[in-house]
Amino acid sequence: MKVLVIGSGGREHALCWKLAQSPLVEKVYAIPGSDGMRDVASAVPVASQEDILDFARLMQVDLTVAGPETVLAEGLADKFRDAGLAFFGPSQAAARIEGSKGFAKELMEKYHIPTAAYQTFTDEAEAVAYVKTQKLPVVIKADGLAAGKGVVIAQTEEEAEAAVREMMEGRAFGSAGTTVVIEEFMEGEEASVLAFCDGKTIIPMISSQDHKRIRDNDEGPNTGGMGAYAPAPVMTDELMKTVRETILQPACDAMAAEGYPFVGCLYAGLMITAEGPKVVEFNCRFGDPETEVVLPMLDSDLAEIMMHCVNGTLSEEDVRWKDGYAVDVVLASEGYPAGHTDGDVITGIEEAEKLGCHIFHAGTKKRSGSFVTNGGRVLNVVARGATLKEARDKAYEGVSAIRWRGMQYRHDIAAKGLKHLENK
Numbered sequence: 001m002k003v004l005v006i007g008s009g010g011r012e013h014a015l016c017w018k019l020a021q022s023p024l025v026e027k028v029y030a031i032p033g034s035d036g037m038r039d040v041a042s043a044v045p046v047a048s049q050e051d052i053l054d055f056a057r058l059m060q061v062d063l064t065v066a067g068p069e070t071v072l073a074e075g076l077a078d079k080f081r082d083a084g085l086a087f088f089g090p091s092q093a094a095a096r097i098e099g100s101k102g103f104a105k106e107l108m109e110k111y112h113i114p115t116a117a118y119q120t121f122t123d124e125a126e127a128v129a130y131v132k133t134q135k136l137p138v139v140i141k142a143d144g145l146a147a148g149k150g151v152v153i154a155q156t157e158e159e160a161e162a163a164v165r166e167m168m169e170g171r172a173f174g175s176a177g178t179t180v181v182i183e184e185f186m187e188g189e190e191a192s193v194l195a196f197c198d199g200k201t202i203i204p205m206i207s208s209q210d211h212k213r214i215r216d217n218d219e220g221p222n223t224g225g226m227g228a229y230a231p232a233p234v235m236t237d238e239l240m241k242t243v244r245e246t247i248l249q250p251a252c253d254a255m256a257a258e259g260y261p262f263v264g265c266l267y268a269g270l271m272i273t274a275e276g277p278k279v280v281e282f283n284c285r286f287g288d289p290e291t292e293v294v295l296p297m298l299d300s301d302l303a304e305i306m307m308h309c310v311n312g313t314l315s316e317e318d319v320r321w322k323d324g325y326a327v328d329v330v331l332a333s334e335g336y337p338a339g340h341t342d343g344d345v346i347t348g349i350e351e352a353e354k355l356g357c358h359i360f361h362a363g364t365k366k367r368s369g370s371f372v373t374n375g376g377r378v379l380n381v382v383a384r385g386a387t388l389k390e391a392r393d394k395a396y397e398g399v400s401a402i403r404w405r406g407m408q409y410r411h412d413i414a415a416k417g418l419k420h421l422e423n424k
Contacts, residue, residue, distance in 0.1 A: 001303065002026065002027045002028075002029070002059060002061045003025050003028050003061065003063045003064075004028075004031065004052075004055070004056055004059075004061045004063070004065070005019070005028065005030045005033075005064075006030075006031055006065065006066050006068070006071055006076070007067025007068050008030070008033055008037075008067075009068075009363070009377075010288060010289060010291075011286055011291040011292065012033075012037065012067040013034070013036060013037040013040070013361050013362075013380075014295050014296075015065060015286065015291065015295070015302075016037050017295070017358070017360070018296075018298065019065070019302055019303050020040040020041065021301075022302060022303035024303050025303050027042070028040060028042070029041060029042050029044050029055075029059065030043050031043075031046045031052055031055065034374075035365050035366040035371070036360075036361020036364045036365075036371065037361060049074065049079060052064075052076065053076075053079055053080065053085075056080070056085055057083065057085070061085070062086060063306060063307060063310070064080055064086065064087045064088070065087075065089065066087070066088065067286065068285065069095065069098050069099070069283065071089075072095040072098075072285060073095050073098070073099040073145060074092070075092035077089045077095075077263075077264075078091050086307065087310065088263070088264055088265075088309060089285065090260075090262050090263055091260055091263075093259075094255055094262045095284040097255070097266075097282045097283075098281070098282055098285070099145055100143055100144060101141050101144075101281065102143050104281070104282050105120065107251075107254055107255075107258070108251075108279060113246070113247055113250050113279060114246060114275075114276065114278040115279040115280075116271075116278060116280075117183065118181055118184070119182050120143070120180070120182075121164075121179065121181075121182065124164060124168040127164045127168065128161050131154070131160040131161060132157060132161075134160070134184070136185075137153050137154055137155045138154050138160050138182060138185055139151065139153055139182070139183040139184070139185055140152045140154055140163040140167065140180060140181075141183065142180060143178070143181055144179070153185065164180060167180050168180060186271040186273055186278055187274070188274070189234050189416065190209065190270065190271055190272075191207050191208070191232045191272060191277075192207065192209065192210055192228075192267065192270065192287055193235070193240070193243055193248065193268045193270060194208075194268075194287060194290060194291075194294060195266045195267075196318075197266050197314070198263060198309040198310075198312045198313065199256060199262060199312055200253075200261065201314045202251075202252040202266065203316060203318070203319050204240060204248060205321075206230050206231040206297055206321050207230065207234075207240065208229065208230035208231065209229055209230075209232040209234070209417065210228045210269075210289065210290055211226045211228065211410055212225060212226070213226070214332075214337060214410075215410065216410055216411050216412045221338070223332070223336065223337045223376075224337070224376070225287075225288060225289045225290075225330060226377075226409065227329045227409075227410055228289045228293045228413070229326065229328070229391070229392070230290070230294050230297055231297075232417055233388070233417045233420035233424075234272055234417070234420055235272075239276075242276060242277055243268065243270065246276075247268055247279060248266065248268060251266065251268070252266065262284075263309055263310065264309065265284075265285055266282065266283075267283035267285065267286065267290075269283065289328050292328045292358075292380045292382050293326040293327065293382060294326075296322075296326045296382060296384055297325075298319075298322070299320040299321055299322045300318060300320045305319060324384055324387070324390075324391065325385055325387065325391040325417075326391055327382065327392045327395040327414050328380050328381065328382045328395065328413070329380075329395050329396060329398075329409055329410070330377050330379070330380055330381075330409060331377075331378050331379040331380075331399065331407055331409050332376055332377050332378060332407070333373050333377075333378055334405070334407070334408065336376035339376075340376040341373065341405075341406060342372070342373055342374050343372050343373065344373045344406065345370050345371075346364065346372060346378070346403070347370075347403050348402040348403055351402075352401040352402050355394065355398050355401060356383060356394055356398075357381050357382060357395060357397075358380075358381075358382040359381060359382075359398075360379070360380040361378075361379060361380075362375060362377040362378055362380055363375020363376060363379075364378060372404075373404060378404075379402065381399050382395065383395035383397075383398060388414055388417050388418055392413065396411075
């Protein structure tokens with residue numbers, strides 16, 4: 001079969017890499033793709049949704065997989081399904097679970113899915129007045145899509161008011177911030193659980209933990225994600241069972257009951273609180289950088305699983321996992337996340353691969369035979385190991401082989417997981 005992956009980042013490189021391993025798959029295309037993923041996919045520089053659909057028809061693509069949330073929020077899955085083409089990813093209606101935080105919170109409230117208490121506002125003055133009544137810290141979220149960065153945890157009333165005004169009046173996140181969701185701050189440890197869903201059946205993937213802040217010890221501004229590891233020891237077997245029964249399956253059932261069954265990857269960002277796991281956010285697609293650690297641990301055929309999701313035939317035996325752990329350290333450009341430099345020559349990628357690491361390209365391009373930086377997050381250095389420590393050490397050994405001017409990364413990826421294991 002021929003497979004098309006939409007996107008160009010590290011997540012999409014990992015998807016192409018895993019799909020290319022399937023004996024069912026003879027060809028993988030990526031739109032627009034990147035130079036860095038040409039080892040597993042043919043990059044196709046196509047822009048509009050109509051051109052994507054025309055390409056899929058022309059090349060007789062058997063399965064199309066969405067990487068980023070934007071194409072889902074814009075309804076690409078609907079266009080493919082209307083054309084009779086298999087598409088792994090939710091409809092525009094179902095993608096609202098990520099596209100509108102207010103919509104997601106209302107759905108969770110209606111179907112009793114555990115999450116933080118909240119209020120939604122379209123009036124700036126009302127939002128500012130509300131934050132003055134709230135216990136600190138308080139969480140301010142832009143309602144719409146903001147590339148994983150539209151969240152402010154305000155420690156003071158002044159910070160909360162400034163965040164509201166910046167989102168609603170200053171349009172820090174464009175139209176995404178015209179509506180804001182103000183939530184209670186949840187205490188606990190975060191974890192991510194991605195799940196395959198065919199509209200009625202949902203099967204969780206192994207848990208993972210993302211690292212959002214730019215600097216060690218969770219300091220500095222939020223980013224798109226500076227690394228991850230899987231599985232996350234904080235997510236015990238008992239907790240995974242609770243998440244499946246109280247969050248994932250109810251969310252799947254809720255969307256089906258509302259008339260927009262979810263087909264694709266449902267991502268639950270969780271806070272493990274003293275009262276149990278609660279939803280921080282839902283996403284309508286594979287997480288980044290969680291995908292880069294979850295897929296190397298998958299022992300099943302990804303293309304086969306995705307086709308079962310598309311056809312409504314997903315079952316437990318379709319999804320199997322390898323033993324051990326995986327760790328991903330994200331290497332970022334100088335200045336990220338506020339900005340970034342491009343065009344710096346990268347060395348050491350092949351050396352890191354020889355050390356046993358997978359290198360997934362997030363923001364690179366080829367120039368005069370060498371890879372150069374071309375984005376904020378540049379590379380994902382991923383390693384597997386029998387233990388979390390082994391995977392972590394191997395990943396950082398790979399990191400040590402790679403260099404470019406201004407390269408930055410966190411030195412404490414998986415530290416929380418190792419601490420959990422030490423305390424067992």
